[in-house]
Amino acid sequence: MRSYALLVEYDGGAFVGWQRQSNGVTVQQIIEESAAALNGGVMPIATASGRTDSGVHAEGQVVQLAVSLALAPEKMRAALNFHTRPHRIAIRGAAYAVEGWSPRFSATQRHYRYRILNRSAKPALEEGRVWHVPLPLDAEAMHAAAQGLLGKHDFSAYRATSCQAESAVRTMERLDVVRCGEEIHIHASARSFLHHQIRNFAGTLYEVGLGRQPVSWPREVLDGLKRKAGGQTAPPQALCFMQVDYAEPIDWQ
Amino acid sequence: MRSYALLVEYDGGAFVGWQRQSNGVTVQQIIEESAAALNGGVMPIATASGRTDSGVHAEGQVVQLAVSLALAPEKMRAALNFHTRPHRIAIRGAAYAVEGWSPRFSATQRHYRYRILNRSAKPALEEGRVWHVPLPLDAEAMHAAAQGLLGKHDFSAYRATSCQAESAVRTMERLDVVRCGEEIHIHASARSFLHHQIRNFAGTLYEVGLGRQPVSWPREVLDGLKRKAGGQTAPPQALCFMQVDYAEPIDWQ
Numbered sequence A, B: 001m002r003s004y005a006l007l008v009e010y011d012g013g014a015f016v017g018w019q020r021q022s023n024g025v026t027v028q029q030i031i032e033e034s035a036a037a038l039n040g041g042v043m044p045i046a047t048a049s050g051r052t053d054s055g056v057h058a059e060g061q062v063v064q065l066a067v068s069l070a071l072a073p074e075k076m077r078a079a080l081n082f083h084t085r086p087h088r089i090a091i092r093g094a095a096y097a098v099e100g101w102s103p104r105f106s107a108t109q110r111h112y113r114y115r116i117l118n119r120s121a122k123p124a125l126e127e128g129r130v131w132h133v134p135l136p137l138d139a140e141a142m143h144a145a146a147q148g149l150l151g152k153h154d155f156s157a158y159r160a161t162s163c164q165a166e167s168a169v170r171t172m173e174r175l176d177v178v179r180c181g182e183e184i185h186i187h188a189s190a191r192s193f194l195h196h197q198i199r200n201f202a203g204t205l206y207e208v209g210l211g212r213q214p215v216s217w218p219r220e221v222l223d224g225l226k227r228k229a230g231g232q233t234a235p236p237q238a239l240c241f242m243q244v245d246y247a248e249p250i251d252w253q
Helices: A027-038 A073-083 A139-149 A197-209 A217-224 B027-036 B073-083 B139-149 B197-209 B217-224
Strands: A002-010 A057-067 A089-096 A107-117 A151-154 A169-180 A183-190 A239-246 B002-010 B057-067 B089-096 B107-117 B151-154 B169-180 B183-190 B239-246
Touching: A002 A027, A002 A073, A027 A057, A027 A073, A027 A089, A073 A089, A107 A197, A139 A169, A139 A183, A139 A197, A139 A217, A169 A197, A183 A197, A197 A217, B002 B027, B002 B073, B027 B057, B027 B073, B027 B089, B073 B089, B107 B197, B139 B169, B139 B183, B139 B197, B139 B217, B169 B197, B183 B197, B197 B217
Parallel strands: A057 A239, B057 B239
Antiparallel strands: A002 A057, A002 A089, A107 A183, A107 A239, A151 A169, A169 A183, B002 B057, B002 B089, B107 B183, B107 B239, B151 B169, B169 B183
16 A cells, blocks of 8 residues: 545535535545545545635645555546546645654644625625625735734634644734735635634624724634624635645655 | 616627627626516617637626616616626726727727746636746746737738638737736736737747747747737637726716
């Protein structure tokens, strides 16, 4: 058996998330089924650096799996890109996985982007990729508010009630809100995130952007530790898992 | 009757082009049907700054139509965005059209972008938006070759055999080839284009990018005036109609 790391892109709109479910097609399922062709017909188990929810996209999810067929990484990438057709999953890169490496536990930083389309007109080209907010948002106020969420805190106020993490303490390294023409992008980086954390950030910063709440409010919500005190959970299709960093950079082929 | 200019975005993959056809849904048809609700149930005629082929996208198509209902431009935009649902068409802006203005004949410059995804892995997120070229392309060589196509020429070698324009003489103002990470973008600007002209540019520059033809070749093809001498007509879904300029800038609402 040979263990591989995979750099994976997918269109979250085509799946009910990363993890195997009984109620629909998942990314994990398609990758495992595709890899069976390289493993004597037996489905291997694929593990990911992070589970993504239904509708959430990925440009840089990192996955580990082991198969019996010994292929060079570039052949592995090509074979999986063949077998995953016609699903909207692309293996952007592959590498041999080092003994003891885990896509989840070896990760030192995860990077996400949340896209808001901030214009009157509904999305046409970017439908399914953005959160459409027709009222004007003040991106600078949102950015200023976001800076109050940086650092190490108990993020109970921003975790899903269904979140299974033992501790709600996380360290936010970056939470930038930037206007790009008609869009507003939220860039979030941390070693790890709680379930729905970025979507809850987005829904809370949205209230500041509209001017309904002051810049100080998202931090007050944080300090209050209560999910109900914050804004809505913003929709999933605007979220994209961009990149995972490891102490030992992976040489993708 | 009141005449309006409209700034229109659409996902070309959902239509068989701009112009009404018997073989499928077109952008013109949906806009005209939607506008009938604002015109006493009678479909007005919508004219565009340029026809786009089946599969070609638009971020900034400009359309003119007249309706009996007198609405302020922002109300017109909102009403059409309501009535075009659930089609992947968005009215980004609207303005009163000045007497004698034509979206087609008053245009002073048109801007298109052609996107090549230049990586081994198939597209997942950008499927239907890019031309996938798995072999490495030399974008600098393509750009150098493209500069030989600038200026006023007889572009017979780059027009579709079905092109109905009386003259093949056009003036290319800009033809830039730029690498953006895994993508290569071709930016083309001219007062007007021939049918398939940009896709034929892309298919011909592709041969230079692969190293199969020298940098001087696209210009030699131009001078030879023969379509068959050039490269393939690159696929439509990578092309997007970005912007139209007018001598009198339109104040979009």
